[in-house]
Amino acid sequence: MPRFAANLSMMFSEKPFLERFDAAAQAGFKAVEFLFPYEHPAAEIAARLKAAGLQQVLFNAPPGDWGAGERGTAALPDRKAEFREGFRKALDYAAALSCPRIHVMSGLKPAGMAHDTMTATLAENLAWAAEQAAPAGVKCVIEPINHRDIPGFFLNTTDQAAAIINAVGPEKVGMQFDLYHCQITEGDLVKRVEKHLPLIAHMQVADNPGRNEPGTGEVNWPFVFKKIDELGFRGWIGCEYRPAGETVAGLAWFAPYK
Numbered sequence: 085m086p087r088f089a090a091n092l093s094m095m096f097s098e099k100p101f102l103e104r105f106d107a108a109a110q111a112g113f114k115a116v117e118f119l120f121p122y123e124h125p126a127a128e129i130a131a132r133l134k135a136a137g138l139q140q141v142l143f144n145a146p147p148g149d150w151g152a153g154e155r156g157t158a159a160l161p162d163r164k165a166e167f168r169e170g171f172r173k174a175l176d177y178a179a180a181l182s183c184p185r186i187h188v189m190s191g192l193k194p195a196g197m198a199h200d201t202m203t204a205t206l207a208e209n210l211a212w213a214a215e216q217a218a219p220a221g222v223k224c225v226i227e228p229i230n231h232r233d234i235p236g237f238f239l240n241t242t243d244q245a246a247a248i249i250n251a252v253g254p255e256k257v258g259m260q261f262d263l264y265h266c267q268i269t270e271g272d273l274v275k276r277v278e279k280h281l282p283l284i285a286h287m288q289v290a291d292n293p294g295r296n297e298p299g300t301g302e303v304n305w306p307f308v309f310k311k312i313d314e315l316g317f318r319g320w321i322g323c324e325y326r327p328a329g330e331t332v333a334g335l336a337w338f339a340p341y342k
């Protein structure tokens with residue numbers, strides 16, 4: 085059966101962040117993910133996880149200046165030192181939260197920057213990060229993101245991500261396969277999951293259009309989830325969606341998977 089993790093950056097936003105852990109557990113989730121933990125001490129988050137009986141399965145490395153529109157630094161040649169400093173901080177949080185996956189965002193493509201230069205920078209940074217992360221049992225993941233949600237993002241397709249992962253080494257870095265982005269950019273969800281399955285270390289889901297919960301848009305999710313299970317994916321699927329209404333009221337789709 086597919087295993088779903090609540091995304092606490094998007095779900096349960098009716099409550100303050102630290103209260104969302106308990107809310108997710110009460111709704112039947114066994115695991116959570118979120119974008120960034122850095123506004124809160126790691127020990128505080130660890131305590132919330134423990135009290136709620138939850139597992140932390142993913143969060144993001146620092147992305148540069150998010151408020152100013154930056155979306156990662158891992159593919160930016162002039163930001164290597166910042167990327168590394170941020171990744172070390174992420175690793176400290178991962179250790180405190182016993183979290184096995186860190187999402188590393190590549191960044192926006194600067195005007196005039198050569199694609200190959202960015203690919204090489206991303207590969208070099210990932211290889212370095214993997215070396216730091218391996219002793220802690222942590223794997224870095226990279227995620228292709230659609231151009232509508234993040235215009236100008238460097239990493240867009242599952243094939244582009246696969247080429248980088250294969251160049252660095254699939255044992256070192258994995259694919260964060262977000263079904264929402266794939267539906268927008270590429271479609272053909274089941275065939276693409278099948279193609280990249282050996283590289284996929286984490287998945288995420290939202291329906292399209294709207295990025296709301298499964299069942300609110302165009303995708304036949306019971307079919308897709310069944311196929312993902314039959315294909316043998318045993319990792320976590322993060323519910324990275326904005327509930328259309330109140331979070332718990334929109335969880336009917338989740339009932340068969342609790």
Ligand SMILES: O=C(O)C(=O)[C@@H](O)CO
Binds near residue numbers: 187
């Ligand atoms: O947007 C997504 O999709 C993510 O998974 C985030 O981590 C990055 O914006």
Ligand SMILES: [Mg+2]
Binds near residue numbers: 262
């Ligand atoms: Mg995602």
